[in-house]
Amino acid sequence: MTGLLNWLRVFVRGAVLSYIALFRWFRPAQYTASKIVMPLNQILFFTLLGSYALGTNSAPFFAIGNSLQIAAVSGIYGVTMSVGGERWEGTLVYLFGTPASRMSIFLGRAFVHILDGMLGVILGLAWSGLLLGVDFSHTSLLALALTILITAASTSGLGLLMGAVSLAALETFFVNNTVYFLLLVFSGANVPLQNFPGWVQAFSYMLPLTRGIQAARQIVAGAGLSEVAPLLIGEAAVGAIYIGLGYLLFRTFETIAKRRGRLESF
Amino acid sequence: MNAVEIENLRRVYRATIGTFRRSIKEVVAVDNISLAVQPGELFGLLGPNGAGKTTTVKMLTTLLIPTGGTARILGYDIVRQADQVRPIIGFIFGGERGLYWRLSGRDNLQYFADLYRVEPRVAKKRIPHLLELVGLKGRDDEKVEGYSRGMRQRLHIARALLHDPQVLFLDEPTLGLDPVGARELRSMIRDLSTQGKTILLTTHYMFEADALCERIAVINHGRIIALDTPAGLKRYAQDLSVVEVEVFGIEDNALEQIRALPAVEAVSVENQDQRQVVLVQSSHGSAVMQPLMEILAGMRVGKVVVREPTLEDAYVRLVGGEKGIAQVD
Numbered sequence: 001m002t003g004l005l006n007w008l009r010v011f012v013r014g015a016v017l018s019y020i021a022l023f024r025w026f027r028p029a030q031y032t033a034s035k036i037v038m039p040l041n042q043i044l045f046f047t048l049l050g051s052y053a054l055g056t057n058s059a060p061f062f063a064i065g066n067s068l069q070i071a072a073v074s075g076i077y078g079v080t081m082s083v084g085g086e087r088w089e090g091t092l093v094y095l096f097g098t099p100a101s102r103m104s105i106f107l108g109r110a111f112v113h114i115l116d117g118m119l120g121v122i123l124g125l126a127w128s129g130l131l132l133g134v135d136f137s138h139t140s141l142l143a144l145a146l147t148i149l150i151t152a153a154s155t156s157g158l159g160l161l162m163g164a165v166s167l168a169a170l171e172t173f174f175v176n177n178t179v180y181f182l183l184l185v186f187s188g189a190n191v192p193l194q195n196f197p198g199w200v201q202a203f204s205y206m207l208p209l210t211r212g213i214q215a216a217r218q219i220v221a222g223a224g225l226s227e228v229a230p231l232l233i234g235e236a237a238v239g240a241i242y243i244g245l246g247y248l249l250f251r252t253f254e255t256i257a258k259r260r261g262r263l264e265s266f
Numbered sequence: 267m268n269a270v271e272i273e274n275l276r277r278v279y280r281a282t283i284g285t286f287r288r289s290i291k292e293v294v295a296v297d298n299i300s301l302a303v304q305p306g307e308l309f310g311l312l313g314p315n316g317a318g319k320t321t322t323v324k325m326l327t328t329l330l331i332p333t334g335g336t337a338r339i340l341g342y343d344i345v346r347q348a349d350q351v352r353p354i355i356g357f358i359f360g361g362e363r364g365l366y367w368r369l370s371g372r373d374n375l376q377y378f379a380d381l382y383r384v385e386p387r388v389a390k391k392r393i394p395h396l397l398e399l400v401g402l403k404g405r406d407d408e409k410v411e412g413y414s415r416g417m418r419q420r421l422h423i424a425r426a427l428l429h430d431p432q433v434l435f436l437d438e439p440t441l442g443l444d445p446v447g448a449r450e451l452r453s454m455i456r457d458l459s460t461q462g463k464t465i466l467l468t469t470h471y472m473f474e475a476d477a478l479c480e481r482i483a484v485i486n487h488g489r490i491i492a493l494d495t496p497a498g499l500k501r502y503a504q505d506l507s508v509v510e511v512e513v514f515g516i517e518d519n520a521l522e523q524i525r526a527l528p529a530v531e532a533v534s535v536e537n538q539d540q541r542q543v544v545l546v547q548s549s550h551g552s553a554v555m556q557p558l559m560e561i562l563a564g565m566r567v568g569k570v571v572v573r574e575p576t577l578e579d580a581y582v583r584l585v586g587g588e589k590g591i592a593q594v595d
C-alpha cells in the first residue's frame with residue numbers, strides 16, 4: 001500500500017516538476033509560439049490550401065485532421081524534452097542512483113503533456129468552429145473528448161519512445177522533426193489515406209494519430225461512440241505498444257549506460 | 267560485517283579515439299582494488315587526478331558496472347543486489363550539475379525525497395531541517411539557477427541525506443566551497459560520523475583528509491599504493507625533513523643544483539608574488555642545510571624553516587615517486 005502511494009507520488013510530482021524543470025518551451029513566449037501560434041498557423045494554412053484545391057466542403061477534413069495533429073506538438077516535442085532533458089541537467093546519475101520505480105518516473109514524464117496536448121486539440125477545434133465554419137451540431141461531445149484523450153495519450157506514447165531514443169542517441173531535434181513530419185504526412189491529417197498505395201497505408205496504421213483523426217472526423221459528422229469504438233481501441237493499442245517499447249528502451253539505456261560508463265556524457 | 271567490502275574490483279573503460287580512423291583504446295581506471303571499511307568508519311580515498319577515485323565511488327554507488335571483482339555494501343552485492351544497496355546509501359559527486367536548475371531548492375529536495383521513498387510526514391520535517399543544516403534556509407524557494415556554486419554543492423549534500431542513509435559516499439564534497447563553508451562541511455561530516463554513519467570520502471586536500479579520516483587509502487593508476495591511518499602514512503615521510511626557504515627571485519639553474527644534491531628527495535616551488543617558497547625534502551635531516559645555503563648564497567633569502575613532515579609530504583613522496591621539481595601556484 002505504501003509502495004503504491006509512493007509510486008503515485010513519484011508519478012504525479014515527477015510529472016509536474018519535470019514539466020517545469022525539463023520542458024524548455026515552458027516559458028510564456030515560447031509556450032505561446034509553440035503551442036498556440038504555430039499549430040493555428042498550420043490549421044489555417046492546410047485548411048485554406050485544401051479548400052482552395054478541393055472546394056470549401058472539404059474544410060472540415062483538413063481542420064479536424066490538423067487540430068488532432070496538434071497533439072503531436074506536446075506528445076512528440078514536449079515528452080521527448082521531458083525525458084531527454086535529464087541528460088542536459090546532468091541528473092541521470094542521481095536519478096538512476098535512487099530506488100524509485102523506473103516505470104513511475106518514465107510514465108510521469110508524459111502525464112502533463114497529455115493534458116497539454118488535449119488542451120491544444122480543443123483550442124484547434126474551437127478555432128475550426130469559429131473561423132473555418134466546422135459544424136459541431138451533430139457531434140457527441142463525450143465521444144469527441146474520449147477520442148482526444150486517447151489520441152493525445154497514444155501520441156505521447158510515441159514521444160516516450162522518442163525520448164528514450166534521444167537519451168541513447170544524444171540527439172533530439174533532428175529525430176523529433178522527422179517524426180513530426182512523418183505524422184503530418186502519413187497520419188492522414190492532410191491526405192486521405194486511400195490516396196496512398198497499400199504499403200504506405202499499412203505504415204500509416206502503425207502510427208498514432210491515424211485512427212484518432214478518422215474517429216474524430218466521423219464523430220463530428222454524427223457518428224456515435226459505438227461506431228468509432230474499433231478505431232479508438234486500435235489507437236489505444238498503438239499507443240500502448242509505443243509506451244511498452246519506450247519503457248523497454250529506457251530500461252535498456254540505464255543498463256547499457258551503467259555498463260559503458262556513459263550516464264554523464266552529453 | 268563490513269560496511270563496505272571491496273574485493274579485486276576492476277574497471278576498464280573503452281574509449282574511441284580519432285574521428286575518421288577510429289580505434290579503441292582501453293583505460294584501466296581501477297586495477298584490482300581490495301579494501302574493507304568498518305561500520306561507522308570515516309575512510310579517505312586519496313590520489314592524483316585520474317587515479318580512479320570517482321570510478322571506484324561510481325561502482326560502489328551502483329552507477330557503473332565493474333569489469334571484474336565484487337563489492338558489497340552492508341552485505342549487499344553492488345551488482346546483483348543493487349536494489350537493496352540504493353536505499354541505504356547516499357552520495358554526492360563534486361560539482362554543481364545534477365540538480366533541476368529551473369526548480370527551487372526545496373522542490374529539488376521534495377522530488378528526491380519521493381524518489382528515495384521517504385514518507386511524506388518524515389520529509390516534511392526533514393527537508394527544513396536539512397535546509398537549515400546546510401545553510402540554505404531562507405533561500406530555498408529560489409530557483410537553483412540563481413544559486414552560487416557553493417549553494418548548489420550544499421543542496422547536493424542535503425539531497426544525499428534525505429533518506430538518512432547508513433553509508434555515505436562523498437566525492438570531493440568541499441570542492442568549490444569557500445573556506446568557511448568548507449570548514450562547516452567538515453564539521454558536519456564529523457557529526458555524521460559521530461552519529462554512526464559510515465563515510466567514504468575522496469579529497470585533494472591533505473589537511474582535510476588528515477583532520478577527518480580514521481584511515482586513508484592512497485591510490486594511483488587505479489591501484490592502492492598505501493593504506494593506513496594518517497599517522498601511519500606520515501611514517502612514509504618520517505625519515506624526511508623538510509626545509510622551507512623563502513627566496514626573492516630564484517633562478518632555474520639554482521633549483522637544478524638543489525635537486526642534484528645527494529640527500530635531496532624532492533624539490534617544489536610555490537610562487538607568491540615576487541617571492542618563491544622552495545620546499546626541499548631531504549632524507550638526511552639538516553645535513554642539506556649547508557650546501558643549500560651555499561647555492562642560495564647570492565640571492566635574497568627570507569625566512570628559513572625546518573619542519574616535521576606532514577601528510578602532504580608523505581603523499582607527495584608516495585605518488586610523486588621520482589625526484590623532480592613540482593611547480594605549485
Ligand SMILES: Nc1ncnc2c1ncn2[C@@H]1O[C@H](COP(=O)(O)OP(=O)(O)OP(=O)(O)O)[C@@H](O)[C@H]1O
Nearest residue numbers: 261279281293295314315316317318319320321322
Ligand atoms: N566515462 C569514462 N570513459 C572513459 N574513460 C573514463 C571515464 N571516466 C573516467 N575515465 C578515465 O578513468 C581514469 C580514472 O578516472 P577517475 O574519474 O576515476 O579519476 P579520479 O581519481 O576521480 O580523478 P580526479 O581527482 O581528477 O577526480 C582516468 O584516466 C579517466 O580518464
Ligand SMILES: [Mg+2]
Nearest residue numbers: 319320321437
Ligand atoms: Mg574524481
